[in-house]
Amino acid sequence: MTVLADRSASNSPSAASRRRTGEPRWVRPAVLGLLFATAVLYIWGLGASGWANAFYSAAAQAGGESWKAWFFGSSDPSNAITVDKPPAALWVMGLSVRLFGLSSWSVLVPQALMGVGSVGVLYATVRRVSGPGAGLLAGAVLALTPVAALMFRFNNPDALLVLLLVVAAYGTVRAIEKASPKWLMLAGVAIGFGFLAKMLQAFLVLPGFALAYLIAAPTSLGKRFQHSLAALGAVIVSAGWYIAVVELWPASSRPFIGGSQSNSILELTLGYNGFGRITGDEVGSLGGAQSSGSWARLFGSEMAGGIAWLLPAAALALCALIWLTWRAPRTDATRASAIAWGGWLIITGGVFSFMSGIIHPYYTVALAPAVAALAGMGATRLWRLRSHPIAAGLLSSGIALTALTAYLVLGDWQPWLKYTVLLIGLAGAALILVADRLPVTAARGVATVALVASLAGSGAYTAATAATEHTGAIPAAGPSGSAFGGFGGGMPGGAPGGGQGGFPGGGGRGGGIGSLLTTSTPSEALTSLLRTTSAGYTWAAATVGSNPAASYQLAADVPVMAVGGFNGTDPAPTLAQFQDYVKQGKIHYFIGTGSQMRSSSGSDDAQEIADWVAATFTATTVGGATVYDLTS
Structure with missing residues (x-):
């Protein structure tokens, strides 16, 4: 481990972030190509989904006609009742409707652009720590995650939430580099506005980000705590101003707060959209609490097709990154970044796995940036250290796990593909073990084979997702009518509740x-x-x-x-x-x-x-x- 730690230090993230001017010429075209391809994937044929989630499209229509409806997120321009979420995502859609008129394109394109932005900001975040290769791989993994393609082509608030959380991760990484309170407060502002997109879910990344800064920022412990408190203040102000305005606004001159029973946005925040999601005690929901969940929920038939593809590899990468940097200096940015992304993945994934309230498969889009970042960072770091048997073994294991995961998740959809991915993936995993003894050109060929095998399954499923029309309250990733296999044939803890809140089929x-x-x-x-x-x-x-x-x-x-x-x-x-x-x-x-x-x-x-x-x-x-x- 000492040898690995020493070699890892030579590739320190701070050094990678300082090599801007010496980057190869291929980097800029590759980044532009990634963003262009992502834009095509997310925008092509977008109008086929019509109004997508008409619940939010109607609110965007209302906001395009009434500024009061726009501010409060009303369902109709006469302001009877709001949607059951805060209105940040509707602010974007409502402005688009005002500028370009009401159409499915004016409603959906903003989310697609948020997807392109998320890929770009994720690339920039990972690049600062692990170099452009890792950033490109992370961006590609995010773009080719099926649930990401689903939600960035849809008009739920999740697209804005993901973009803001990735921006917050970028701010945290920048803050850690030089113990910058300004960048940390910017991260806090992004998380605060993420709250205005989907309330308490935005706060799930806070523990990981805070821990990373408190451990690694290059300043005294006292200042690290001061900076963290200032960032927490930024979160509270950027999220709380809207809560305060709505609570203080005379109820007689604003719409009823949808999703609450007492016309209170505080009740909506803490109850129906807050702790009730965890406990299942959601007043006003048509579905009851689910039974206890487990980590296997993310690999069940409801969620696997959207997010499971590189989830095991990301978990392995997190462990590898922590192990590789165990003896590195306290301020090591690779370890700090792994803590930030790992905290995001573990806490958010844990809540999704065990919560007893309303949950839908598309929520897992919030895991996609963390999975992508860890996969990109881990793969490139282990590839650099492939001459060491342990590093080569970890990288090989990650590729084999990904191939096996794709084989299981693909199920009965395109059987030829699952066998092809499995065989090529296992072959690539075996070749990785001897890649350090191959000529440079041959080694690059091995890396290419392993990369293609790792992304072929999720890429095909993402393309099928983008080619499928999605409408209604509960969209699902994947081709129309397909039944992806998952790992357990069903989601532990019961099927998800319906809609933004409710019970499927309960149309009484x-x-x-x-x-x-x-x-x-x-x-x-x-x-x-x-x-x-x-x-x-x-x-x-x-x-x-x-x-x-x-x-x-x-x-x-x-x-x-x-x-x-x-x-x-x-x-x-x-x-x-x-x-x-x-x-x-x-x-x-x-x-x-x-x-x-x-x-x-x-x-x-x-x-x-x-x-x-x-x-x-x-x-x-x-x-x-x-x-x-x-x-x-």
């Missing part, structure tokens, strides 16, 4: 068109009715659930009230408030629900409203939908 409150978790195109007759007869009304129509409301609103381009919010379990509006709106002539139509279901958690106001409308007004059928004229 959904009514109109489809369940609460799906949207479909309303008939031309209904769209025309809403569009042409609703001038002068605050809401052209109301219906239970945000997804059905989004379908009508996007099709007719008129405000539609989402009664009860996403799950139909929010007390917004109450029956008395709805009756008052009807009395004042603010709502023209009510589009009926398909069936009845009362929640064991949350409010029943939405069902009471539907019952009152059905008992009070005459039902008509328009384009297959049950419609009540509330003005008759």
Whole structure:
């Protein structure tokens, strides 16, 4: 280990970060090629997914029409209720809609550009520590992770969250280099705005980043703690200003906070989108708590196709990097970076594995940057040390693990590919053991074979993901209709809950068109009715659930009230408030629900409203939908 540590020191990250001017000529074209290829992958054919998640597309539409709706993240431009997330991602989409008009492209392209930005910033972060080769490999791994291609071609908040967290990692690495409080505070600001994209999930990276800085920053322990406290202050300010504004804003002049039961963003933060996700105690969710999970959840059939491909190799790389730098100086940047990325991977992966609340496979996109960074750093470091049997053995093991993982995850999809990847991967792993005794050209050929084998499975699955239309509340990586094998044939701890929060198929409150978790195109007759007869009304129509409301609103381009919010379990509006709106002539139509279901958690106001409308007004059928004229 002493020999390995000494040789590792000669490739110290600080030295790599200082060799900017002496980099080979191929670096810049390679980086530009990576970013261009990523852009093509994430943007090509993007419009095929239509509105993707109509829940957020309708909110972007609302933000494009009303600045109040834009600021609060309202579901409709008349500001009945917000989405059940903070609005940072909607701010980007809403501005895009204002600039370019409402279309699937104006809604989805910002996320694709965030993906390109994430790859670029990840390259820059890893490059500072391990050189351009490691940075390029890390960027390629991120770009070719199926769940990344899924979410960077979709309009959920996860795309912005990932970009901001990678920016925070870059700031942390820069801060560690020279004990810079400014860079550390910049990292804190990025994490704070990540909170405004997806609340407490953004904070899962904090322990790893803080530990890396406290261990490795080249200054006294007292100053390291001072800098860390200043960065924590930056997190609190950049995240807390919005919470404070919403809490202090008079409730009567803003929309109801969706996902809460008391019209409180603090409740949303700490409950439904906070600790409730871990414990399963989420008031307003239509699904109950899941049973205890395990680390195997990430390799189950629900999640494996999105993230599992290089997960074992990344774990092996983390252990190798820590071992290689065990005797290095305290300020060793490679070890610090491994701690930062490893903390990100272990804590976020652990929460996803064991949480009992709502979880969906696409959440794992938050693991992709850490997996990519560790794989890039570990592979290049071990390749440099391949003349040592232990380093060669670790690198060979990582390649073999990746090939075996791809074989298992590919399952019944393209059987020829899984066998090809396995055979080439195992061959590459064996050749790695003797690569140091081969001529330079032959050794490079071995590295190429190993790289292709390691990325072929995930690359093919990523291409299939990008070529597949994805709509609705619960997108999944992979080709349409495929059943990826996973490691256990199912996700331990039960299937994930539905939508932004809810239970799959539980459409009792959904009514109109489809369940609460799906949207479909309303008939031309209904769209025309809403569009042409609703001038002068605050809401052209109301219906239970945000997804059905989004379908009508996007099709007719008129405000539609989402009664009860996403799950139909929010007390917004109450029956008395709805009756008052009807009395004042603010709502023209009510589009009926398909069936009845009362929640064991949350409010029943939405069902009471539907019952009152059905008992009070005459039902008509328009384009297959049950419609009540509330003005008759």
